Amino acid sequence: MALRKILTQEEPTLHKVCRSVTKFDDKLAELLDDMVETLYDSNGVGLAAPQVGILRRVVVIDTGDEVLELVNPEILETHGEQDGMEGCLSIPGEYWMVKRPERVRAQAQDREGNWYEIEAEGLIARCVCHELDHLDGHLYTEIAYRKVTDEELAALSDVEDDE
Ligand code: NI
Secondary structure (H helix, E strand, C coil), rough: CCCCCCCCCHHHHHHHHCCCCCCCCCCHHHHHHHHHHHHHCCCEEEEEHHHHHECCEEEEHHHHHHHHEEEEEEEEEEECEEEEEEECCCCCCEEEEECCCCEEEEEEECCCCEEEEEEEHHHHHHHHHHHHEEEEECCCCHHCCEECCCCCCCCHHHHHHHH
């Protein structure tokens, strides 16, 4: 396993549409392993392959419960709405407010190519939407409606320090 370099928003790779994965081979397994390692190393909750320079439809998510590996993912259904703060490893140091569905049902393949479905809500649903947007070359700031201010961030970190 190896850490991969995370590209930042000025890189053209982040604005392109990714191709589907067709080979479920060792190279895909290595990519997934590296993406998970890179995600943990950067303290993120989700990472999409284009963020490490690979234009393939591959996403990893870990919000603290378990690692999800999504290959060729598609959202099947969404419900409700949530409004909250979001960040992106490709846009370091910034947080913006984004509205997302509260729940999503999605399908994806695992590293062996088996299709499965997930139902996600809250933070995981937000991550699924954010990471899948990356696969189509979209960054969350395109749909964000307001930047979170330094004062708001400072207030949040005060709260966290108290816990
Ligand atoms: Ni992102």
